[in-house]
Amino acid sequence: MKMKTKRTLVKAALGREESMDSILIKGWVRTRRDSKGFSFVEVNDGSCLKNIQVIVDATWPDYAKIDEVTTGAAISVTGELAASLGKGQKWEIRASGLEVLGTADSSYPLQKKGHGAEYLREIAHLRPRSNMFGCIFRVRNRLAFAVHNFFQEKEFLYVHTPLITANDCEGAGELFRVSSLDAKSPPLNDAGEVDFGEDFFARPTYLAVSGQLEAEIFATAFSNVYTFGPTFRAENSNTSRHASEFWMIEPEMAFCDLEGNMDLAEEFVKYLIADILKNCQEDLSLFARFVDKGLLNRLQFVVDRPFKRVSYTKAIELLQKSGKKFEFPVDYGANLQSEHERYLAEDHFRCPVTVYDFPKEIKPFYMRSNDDGKTVGAMDLLVPKIGEIVGGSQREERFDVLSENLKHHGLSEKDYWWYLELRKYGTVEHSGFGLGFERMLMFVTGVANIRDVIPFARTPGNAEF
Ligand code: 4AD
Ligand code: MG
Numbered sequence: 001m002k003m004k005t006k007r008t009l010v011k012a013a014l015g016r017e018e019s020m021d022s023i024l025i026k027g028w029v030r031t032r033r034d035s036k037g038f039s040f041v042e043v044n045d046g047s048c049l050k051n052i053q054v055i056v057d058a059t060w061p062d063y064a065k066i067d068e069v070t071t072g073a074a075i076s077v078t079g080e081l082a083a084s085l086g087k088g089q090k091w092e093i094r095a096s097g098l099e100v101l102g103t104a105d106s107s108y109p110l111q112k113k114g115h116g117a118e119y120l121r122e123i124a125h126l127r128p129r130s131n132m133f134g135c136i137f138r139v140r141n142r143l144a145f146a147v148h149n150f151f152q153e154k155e156f157l158y159v160h161t162p163l164i165t166a167n168d169c170e171g172a173g174e175l176f177r178v179s180s181l182d183a184k185s186p187p188l189n190d191a192g193e194v195d196f197g198e199d200f201f202a203r204p205t206y207l208a209v210s211g212q213l214e215a216e217i218f219a220t221a222f223s224n225v226y227t228f229g230p231t232f233r234a235e236n237s238n239t240s241r242h243a244s245e246f247w248m249i250e251p252e253m254a255f256c257d258l259e260g261n262m263d264l265a266e267e268f269v270k271y272l273i274a275d276i277l278k279n280c281q282e283d284l285s286l287f288a289r290f291v292d293k294g295l296l297n298r299l300q301f302v303v304d305r306p307f308k309r310v311s312y313t314k315a316i317e318l319l320q321k322s323g324k325k326f327e328f329p330v331d332y333g334a335n336l337q338s339e340h341e342r343y344l345a346e347d348h349f350r351c352p353v354t355v356y357d358f359p360k361e362i363k364p365f366y367m368r369s370n371d372d373g374k375t376v377g378a379m380d381l382l383v384p385k386i387g388e389i390v391g392g393s394q395r396e397e398r399f400d401v402l403s404e405n406l407k408h409h410g411l412s413e414k415d416y417w418w419y420l421e422l423r424k425y426g427t428v429e430h431s432g433f434g435l436g437f438e439r440m441l442m443f444v445t446g447v448a449n450i451r452d453v454i455p456f457a458r459t460p461g462n463a464e465f
Pocket of ligand 2: 380390
């Protein structure tokens with residue numbers, strides 16, 4: 001029996017130290033160029049940005065089939081991996097056999113380079129085959145791996161928090177309801193309202209906006225934990241930084257105060273950037289060429305320099321003194337808008353900055369009250385070009401203060417009985433934060449729209465694919 005040659009990935013082939021007498025590759029044709037006596041076929045299999053060049057000799061008995069080797073077709077090639085005489089590549093394949101596995105006719109949309117991001121969003125089923133999206137999703141893959149490495153190296157426990165919950169952690173009311181009631185004739189209560197007590201879970205349920213409250217449960221058993229999963233927000237904001245389904249990483253640490261929390265967020269962001277700089281050079285080089293010329297310098301700068309820290313009160317002062325005309329007013333007690341965040345990170349500090357101690361009124365019920373009676377131990381990490389990338393806080397660990405806060409926010413102790421019991425049994429100072437995974441990807445790639453760093457974006461009015 002003939003020994004079957006094992007398939008080699010293009011990345012491995014291009015990275016070889018030595019030639020190979022016999023190689024098998026499979027992938028998709030990027031281009032084909034015919035010249036006298038030869039055809040040059042560029043093949044990509046997604047393992048790296050670069051294509052491998054295949055040379056098909058016109059004396060090959062099946063050369064008539066070369067017309068089927070078109071852009072977008074899937075092919076399998078056997079041959080010899082030999083030093084390339086061409087410029088810019090170490091290796092090429094001199095084909096001895098070629099099979100067209102799946103043809104692609106001239107209607108294949110990715111014929112030529114240079115399609116706009118908007119058009120490519122409409123063909124999200126094909127855009128991963130483009131250079132740009134190949135790079136984006138390889139970086140996304142590596143970034144996810146780096147997230148786990150960071151926390152696993154620190155002995156944090158990875159916890160899977162539920163996607164279906166009954167709580168609105170952030171209290172913003174941006175919930176997607178989960179229901180199996182018949183939408184046409186739902187059961188009604190005496191007041192004539194839909195009776196969700198009759199629903200699948202015998203209570204109103206929603207897709208989780210955050211895994212934090214459940215992560216807190218685990219932190220009060222395992223000390224240091226993190227979640228990493230999808231979260232959902234029915235927030236009707238059509239911006240370049242908001243998605244209705246996005247991934248979030250949420251560490252939660254017992255025996256940790258706000259300062260320790262800010263330290264960890266800074267270390268984490270730097271670690272992720274350094275990892276991508278080290279392991280995704282080829283992909284980053286494409287972003288640096290076509291997306292954002294200043295990317296590599298900015299990333300290195302962020303890794304090398306300490307982040308700034310400023311209280312919310314001071315940040316408001318800086319914004320008011322800036323002399324800049326903002327669209328939204330800058331008043332103590334108001335949320336920082338994206339333009340304010342960007343002014344602070346881009347113009348004033350010119351580096352990532354953590355704003356801490358926000359007014360109680362604009363933050364959720366679980367944040368720890370400061371002694372001033374006005375502010376809570378909250379923190380937002382802002383970065384140039386994006387604004388908020390991390391949001392977190394020290395949590396209220398005092399039973400009485402927490403039950404007051406619940407009342408203040410119009411929430412019932414009955415619904416949060418288990419959350420309160422964490423404060424009744426072995427309560428402890430604890431803190432955590434959430435890093436928006438897509439926002440982090442935007443930052444490391446320079447890609448300006450969140451729809452382009454997530455494989456299949458869910459945004460208001462949009463859930464194709
Ligand atoms: O500031 P947020 O709302 O904080 C929380 O959810 C806390 N429970 C986290 C915690 O303390 N464990 O969200 C955290 C981060 C934001 O800083 C942002 O990066 C990202 O999640 N984010 C979004 N990313 C994309 N689309 C959206 N609609 C986002 N909303 C928040
Ligand atoms: Mg936030």
